[in-house]
Amino acid sequence: MLSVEELIQEALSLPNATRVFLVEKLIESLESDIDQNIQKSWNTEAKKRRDEIRNHTVEPISGEIALAQIRQILEK
Template identity: 80%
Template sequence: MLSVEQLIQEALSLPNATRVFLVERLMESLESDIDENTQNLWNIEAKKRRDEIHNHTVESIPGEIALSQVRRILEK
């Protein structure tokens, strides 16, 4: 049996389309473990945030800027 590190190296050597397929299958396997109530709450929150952006209630910022802000906060 391959170690986790060996498995990662093997996966990274696959063609992009195959890696995407692998990731999708792994994500599907995790989704079955998610509590349905928790998933529903996350869906509600995601729709609320989407609506806030569409209604201009909040201002979105690029991901790079958000990550740099989070990194600065964590460095304190």
């Protein structure tokens, strides 16, 4: 049996499409443990935020800017 480190190295050596497939399968295996009520709430929130961006009621910012703003708040 491979160690975790060996398994990671093997996975990283796979072609990109195969690695994507592997990641999808790993995520699917974790999703069965997700509370469906929580997942529904997150889906509702994601759709609300998507609609706000589409309707121009909010202005999206890059992740880089968002992280900089968070760091600034935490430094206070």
